[in-house]
Amino acid sequence: MNRLIIDNPTGASWIQRFSQRAITLAFWVVFGFLFRPLLTLLAWLVGGHFFSRAMIQNQGYQALITSAGFYLLVIALIVSLLIGWALYNLLRFRNNERRTRQPDPVTAAEQAAFYGLDEATVRQLQGANRLVLHIDENGLPVVSPPSRTDTIDCEG
Secondary structure, eight states: OOSOOOOOOSSSOOHHHHHHHHHHHHHHHHHHHTTHHHHHHHHHHHTTHHHHHHHHHTTTTHHHHHHHHHHHHHHHHHHHHHHHHHHHHHHSSOOOOOOOOOOOOOOOOHHHHTOOOOOOHHHHTTOOSSSOOOBOOOSSBBOOOSBBBBBOOOOO
């Protein structure tokens, strides 16, 4: 079924994308003005009038503006530390990728020793197309003979 709305932002020019975003923003502003009385009531109910008194009437916003520079300085410091750490790791491990080595595969003998089974049973379980496994109270598989050639049932 074809979609009714064609939305292909990569095919639109930058003027079209800008105008669509500007129109959307304008309608959100109009929407906010329409709901301003309701927003004012909700703000008053949750204590927004205290915020208005502290920040606007008593010029509390000036302290916020003066502390904004300190916050920006701290953010710049954190960003520079993270970028420095990334560059350090890039220079240190540039041609030495240690994550590419895969661990050696677990052999049937190792699995048999872990689960307390014989190796032939583990190989038979590995070759099954479908496997139903039941675990006993000790967390070990309970193996019974297969009911079909392509299915191995492990019952408990």
